[in-house]
C-alpha cells in the first residue's frame with residue numbers, strides 16, 4: 001500500500017459514472033514543485049517550499065538534491081531545503097526516475113560539478129527520451145559529456161565558465177530551462193540563443209518566474225529566442241508557495257464537463273504562467289460551462305460539446321485530457337503543432353491513436369497533429385494499455401467514465417508520476433474504480 005492507500009502496482013477498472021459532483025482542491029503544481037526545490041538547493045541557506053507535490057517526480061527531485069548534498073526535511077506539506085549553492089557534491093550518481101524535467105534541469109546544473117552521472121530505473125521511458133540537444137550545448141560550453149547516443153545513462157563534467165551558447169528548443173524547452181538554472185552560478189553567465197522552432201514557451205516563462213522569485217536577474221526577448229542571465233549571481237533563500245497544478249486539473253475539469261453535475265475546483269489562480277490554464281478556454285470553446293470565482297473554477301457538466309482546432313503546444317500537458325473531451329465532441333477536433341508529444345512518457349500521438357481506435361473511435365495522425373472524431377456513445381468493455389504514461393491513464397480514465405461498460409487500464413499506478421490522488425479525487429466526486437493488484441504472484 002502507498003500514501004494513497006492503493007496497491008503498489010495495479011490495473012484499474014473504471015466504471016461508467018452517471019454524474020460527478022463535489023468540491024476539490026487542486027494538487028500542487030508539478031512544474032513549480034520541481035523548479036522551486038531545485039532553486040532552493042541552488043541557494044545557500046534555508047528555503048521553505050510551501051505545499052510541495054507528493055508525486056514520484058517531486059520525490060525524484062528531492063532524492064537527487066539530497067544525493068547532491070542538500071539538506072531536505074519534510075514539514076507537513078512543506079519541504080525545508082538547506083541548499084548547496086553553487087557546489088553540488090561531485091562524483092555522485094543521480095537517478096531522476098521517470099521525470100524528464102528533473103533529469104534535464106539537473107543535467108544542466110551538473111556542469112557545476114567535476115563529474116555527475118545520471119541513470120534511470122525507467123530505461124523504457126525516460127531512457128528512450130532524447131537528451132542530445134542539451135548535451136551538445138553543454139559540450140559547446142566546454143563540459144565533458146558521455147552518453148549512450150544522446151540518451152541515458154549520461155555523465156557530465158564541468159566546470160564551465162559560460163558565455164554565448166546556442167541550444168535547440170525544437171524537441172523540448174527543458175534543455176533551455178536547464179541552462180537557465182545553471183547560468184547565474186557561472187562566472188560569465190549565459191547568453192542563450194534558442195534555435196529551431198521554439199516549443200513549450202510557457203514552461204520557459206515558469207523558469208524565468210522561478211529565477212525572479214529567488215532574486216536572480218534575467219532578461220528575455222519577447223519571443224524567448226534570446227535569454228541573457230548574468231553570471232556571478234546567487235539564488236536567494238527564502239519562502240515560496242507552490243501554486244495549484246493546471247495540467248492535472250485539466251483532467252478533472254474535462255471529467256466534470258463530460259458528465260452531468262457540478263464540480264468546484266479550488267486553488268487555481270487566474271494569474272498563472274502554466275500554459276495548461278488554457279484548457280479552461282479550450283473546454284469553454286467546445287461548449288463547456290465553466291465559470292470562475294477567484295481561485296475556484298466551477299464546472300456545470302453534461303452540456304453538448306463540439307469540435308475545435310487548436311495549436312496544442314501552448315497547453316502541451318493538457319492535450320491528453322482534452323482529447324477525452326474531443327472524443328465526445330460533435331465533429332473533428334485537431335490538435336496541431338504537437339510533435340513533441342511523441343517525445344514524452346510514451347508517443348502521445350501514435351499510442352493515443354491506437355488506444356482510441358481500439359475503443360472504437362475514429363482517429364488519425366500526422367507527424368505533428370492528432371485528429372479525433374467525436375462520438376455520442378462509447379461501448380467500453382475492454383482493456384486499454386496505459387503505456388506507463390500518467391497522462392494516457394488520465395485520458396483513458398475519462399473515456400471509461402463516459403463509456404457504456406467498464407474500461408480496464410493497465411499499469412494505472414503510473415498515475416503517481418504526477419497525480420497520486422487522481423483516482424481518489426474522482427472517487428470524492430462520485431466515480432467508482434476497482435483496483436486490481438498486479439504485484440502479487
Ligand SMILES: O=C(O)C1=C[C@@H](OP(=O)(O)O)[C@@H](O)[C@H](O)C1
Pocket residue numbers: 031034101171172173174177199200203204316317340
Ligand atoms: O519545464 C517543465 O517543467 C516541463 C516542460 C514541458 O516539456 P517540453 O518542454 O519537453 O515540452 C512539459 O511537457 C513537462 O511536463 C514539464
Ligand SMILES: C=C(OP(=O)(O)O)C(=O)O
Pocket residue numbers: 030098099100101102317344345391418
Ligand atoms: C511530459 C511530462 O513530464 P516530464 O517531461 O517532466 O517527464 C508530463 O508531465 O506530462
